[in-house]
Amino acid sequence: xxxxxxxxxxxxxxxxxxxxxxxxxxxxxxxxxxxxxxxxxxxxxxxxxxxxxxxxxxxxxxxxxxxxxxxxxxxxxxxxxxxxxxxxxxxxxxxxxxxxxxxxxxxxxxxxxxxxxxxxxxxxxxxxxxxxxxxxxxxxxxxxxxxxxxxxxxxxxxxxxxxxxxxxxxxxxxxxxxxxxxxxxxxxxxxxxxxxxxxxxxxxxxxxxxxxxxxxxxx
Numbered sequence: 061x062x063x064x065x066x067x068x069x070x071x072x073x074x075x076x077x078x079x080x081x082x083x084x085x086x087x088x089x090x091x092x093x094x095x096x097x098x099x100x101x102x103x104x105x106x107x108x109x110x111x112x113x114x115x116x117x118x119x120x121x122x123x124x125x126x127x128x129x130x131x132x133x134x135x136x137x138x139x140x141x142x143x144x145x146x147x148x149x150x151x152x153x154x155x156x157x158x159x160x161x162x163x164x165x166x167x168x169x170x171x172x173x174x175x176x177x178x179x180x181x182x183x184x185x186x187x188x189x190x191x192x193x194x195x196x197x198x199x200x201x202x203x204x205x206x207x208x209x210x211x212x213x214x215x216x217x218x219x220x221x222x223x224x225x226x227x228x229x230x231x232x233x234x235x236x237x238x239x240x241x242x243x244x245x246x247x248x249x250x251x252x253x254x255x256x257x258x259x260x261x262x263x264x265x266x267x268x269x270x271x272x273x274x275x276x277x278x279x
Contacts, residue, residue, distance in 0.1 A: 068271025120276035128236030130247030159246030165232030185226020
């Protein structure tokens, strides 16, 4: 177990694949600010009424998570970020909810959203849908690679989208909502997020997911 966690530490790939943020479960994790453990691209929300809720034991394996209300909550970090870009997110959604899990700092720049209980989509200038057979209320490891014509989405290691989603530059990260001022909010819970300014190769993906599975208890 320890070996998988050590081998999959995102910092091992920070230089080769440009790690731009690691918002780690339990690391400086608060409703107003979730600090990145690598590079100071911290997720912020200055307005109290727009902050998610910190649940100290509601995450995988009884750890903490941040949960949006699906109405107006969002957290955001603006930083230099252009394609290719890969986001790993350990997340779940409340029963019956739809909306955007995450996006870039500007709207529709790096967007992963659920349009219905059975459909996910990616958008960075071109919208690509997929039937979503996974139970949205369970914790999943989402890997979204935004790389124009070679973009892809995996859920728990299973590929569900491989298509051109457009070439917009993210310019950062927004959780619980579309980027910019916020829209299409979702009642999503996040336990951990990792972001690279690159498409990561298969061996790196295998190690990163093995670490997350071990830490979060996700099959």
